[in-house]
Amino acid sequence: MAGVGGGNDFQWCFSQVKGAIDEDVAEADIISTVEFNYSGDLLATGDKGGRVVIFQREQESKNRPHSRGEYNVYSTFQSHEPEFDYLKSLEIEEKINKIRWLPQQNAAHFLLSTNDKTIKLWKISERDKRAEGYNLKDEEGRLRGDPFRITSLRVPVLMPMDLMVEASPRRIFANAHTYHINSISVNSDHETYLSADDLRINLWHLEITDRSFNIVDIKPANMEELTEVITAAECHPHQCNVFVYSSSKGTIRLCDMRAAALCDRHTKFFEEPEDPSSRSFFSEIISSISDVKFSHSGRYMMTRDYLSVKVWDLNMENRPVETYQVHEYLRSKLCSLYENDCIFDKFECCWNGSDSAIMTGSYNNFFRMFDRSTRRDITLEASRESSKPRALLKPRKVCTGGKRKKDEISVDSLDFNKKILHTAWHPKENVIAVAATNNLSSLPDVSATLYLLAKPPLKNPPLKKMLGRR
Amino acid sequence: MEVNTEVKRIITLSLGKLYSSRSQRGGMKLHRSLLLSLVMRTARDIYHSARLASESGEWQPATAQSVQEQPATEEQMDTSGAQVETSAPQLTSPLDSQLSEVEKPGHPSYARSTEDEENRSPASPGCQSRKRRGKASAEPDFLPSKKARMETGGESPAIRCVGLRSSNVNSCRVGDTLTSVPVSLAIAAF
Numbered sequence: 118m119a120g121v122g123g124g125n126d127f128q129w130c131f132s133q134v135k136g137a138i139d140e141d142v143a144e145a146d147i148i149s150t151v152e153f154n155y156s157g158d159l160l161a162t163g164d165k166g167g168r169v170v171i172f173q174r175e176q177e178s179k180n181r182p183h184s185r186g187e188y189n190v191y192s193t194f195q196s197h198e199p200e201f202d203y204l205k206s207l208e209i210e211e212k213i214n215k216i217r218w219l220p221q222q223n224a225a226h227f228l229l230s231t232n233d234k235t236i237k238l239w240k241i242s243e244r245d246k247r248a249e250g251y252n253l254k255d256e257e258g259r260l261r262g263d264p265f266r267i268t269s270l271r272v273p274v275l276m277p278m279d280l281m282v283e284a285s286p287r288r289i290f291a292n293a294h295t296y297h298i299n300s301i302s303v304n305s306d307h308e309t310y311l312s313a314d315d316l317r318i319n320l321w322h323l324e325i326t327d328r329s330f331n332i333v334d335i336k337p338a339n340m341e342e343l344t345e346v347i348t349a350a351e352c353h354p355h356q357c358n359v360f361v362y363s364s365s366k367g368t369i370r371l372c373d374m375r376a377a378a379l380c381d382r383h384t385k386f387f388e389e390p391e392d393p394s395s396r397s398f399f400s401e402i403i404s405s406i407s408d409v410k411f412s413h414s415g416r417y418m419m420t421r422d423y424l425s426v427k428v429w430d431l432n433m434e435n436r437p438v439e440t441y442q443v444h445e446y447l448r449s450k451l452c453s454l455y456e457n458d459c460i461f462d463k464f465e466c467c468w469n470g471s472d473s474a475i476m477t478g479s480y481n482n483f484f485r486m487f488d489r490s491t492r493r494d495i496t497l498e499a500s501r502e503s504s505k506p507r508a509l510l511k512p513r514k515v516c517t518g519g520k521r522k523k524d525e526i527s528v529d530s531l532d533f534n535k536k537i538l539h540t541a542w543h544p545k546e547n548v549i550a551v552a553a554t555n556n557l558s559s560l561p562d563v564s565a566t567l568y569l570l571a572k573p574p575l576k577n578p579p580l581k582k583m584l585g586r587r
Numbered sequence: 588m589e590v591n592t593e594v595k596r597i598i599t600l601s602l603g604k605l606y607s608s609r610s611q612r613g614g615m616k617l618h619r620s621l622l623l624s625l626v627m628r629t630a631r632d633i634y635h636s637a638r639l640a641s642e643s644g645e646w647q648p649a650t651a652q653s654v655q656e657q658p659a660t661e662e663q664m665d666t667s668g669a670q671v672e673t674s675a676p677q678l679t680s681p682l683d684s685q686l687s688e689v690e691k692p693g694h695p696s697y698a699r700s701t702e703d704e705e706n707r708s709p710a711s712p713g714c715q716s717r718k719r720r721g722k723a724s725a726e727p728d729f730l731p732s733k734k735a736r737m738e739t740g741g742e743s744p745a746i747r748c749v750g751l752r753s754s755n756v757n758s759c760r761v762g763d764t765l766t767s768v769p770v771s772l773a774i775a776a777f
Contacts, residue, residue, distance in 0.1 A: 210613035233613060296617055315617040346618045365618055398597065398633075401625045405618075455626070456600060461619055 136566030148552035154218035157543040163213025167197040194284040238288035306357040313350035367404035407463035421466040478537025
């Protein structure tokens, strides 16, 4: 299918906006992770309050041709609760750091969700039938009067009921991480997955909760000699023995689990030599990689550091094949960004289904898309003011200096409290989910809003039917 | 020096962030603490090299070119000002005390070149020539310095620094917390 390009490249419109508008929104509603499942029919979000909300795409029907597969709430559940570590006198946040779906194998859906310390496997299943006509219980489940008065028996019958979606925790993988978990990744063998914290990576079997294999350990013997931490890890999409992990120094290590039980020695080491002329106080912070994602093909991987996105060919270790500047105009503002803590923000990045385009977030609720083939890029804004349904989003531009043109926004007017850290791209179609985060310290606006964007509806309805993927 | 004012500001800011992260919900984040300590180390290196650069003018090495003799008098006048400057703010000397290497007034070029080396790659972990190993092996303030002290006439700033160093060990000023709680301990808290 055509990627971002091909006729109506970079034309996007708001499909839906999900989130509370009123000022009652609490910090707990801030979305901390967004993830489509393998088919794209389900979209999961996790928030700071430990909740998971799953949206399901409606089937497109002839009756409502304009509803191009809307996402509506399918299930909501509390995944993690705040806990207290009594030994260290530390509170364990319930914030969901990552959600990863398992490939669907039966009618139920499974996902892994994790906070800083504990990973949970959740089963989301539908129930649309209910047994009725019990002998001992009445409709509300209360015991019927005197059981001795029953003179005849009947078999309960399954009757249809309103669809109920239940989420139940099937496995809890706990007590394996001393440091804060930053990544989980399901392996292509569909049996194992890895979890990574600042210094260690563990390999789990989905059926076994009481033990895991430690496959990477970069903790130095003397913690005072610590120079780098693990920032993200991911399994290769096709080769179940390969995974990568990124570091705070801007390097990526690819490891092969066949080589050794402990993958401390990498198989490949990806690092771009630093440009000595751009060295500054904050060089180390901005080179820290916040996210790493394999392409769907498995041939490339993408890394996000503070100012740029880089695409690496797995066969070439000494430099990325493509580098995209996300917001280079911030390079001269690093000191202020250090003061207001924004320099520590961890942006994620994602590929589209065909690997022809990549997307990542920025400040002022801007997000950026890059078309890899045409090298064109666009900046769009996720905001309620401009979010009329089916209206085309206007490209935004940041004025870096000199005269500010009309419709441009100057760097100093950017709102650094509004940032897009989490984005997701539908695995097959041009539908994206963008979580706009808004710190409560700013004026009350939307605190946590999920924007769903899609391509504008085509003017020719018959053509649309042909392209519809259901 | 504006550079050093800025550097001091960044160090103070970083320390504030480090301490406030201790009371953060969820505990100290190792990654953030590491990045803060890297900034502080870079700032400390820049501060020290800037300071040495300003002081190196007063110590004319025996091998100095004749070209330098003319500005020598001006530099001596400058260094008298620098001497006052180094003694006044308590922040400056504690920063020196962080160093395990005492300045050798008799060989400023040596000290300077060492500093330049260190400053060229302030964050290279495996560099063996570094005497100061970042967070790790800064000698504690209370130990006597292993380096012999030069007994030349012009060593008063070094002595002043040394004197201030020992006197600051037990004081509780904010400036001292810059070094009396070495950066390494912040990480080792884990």
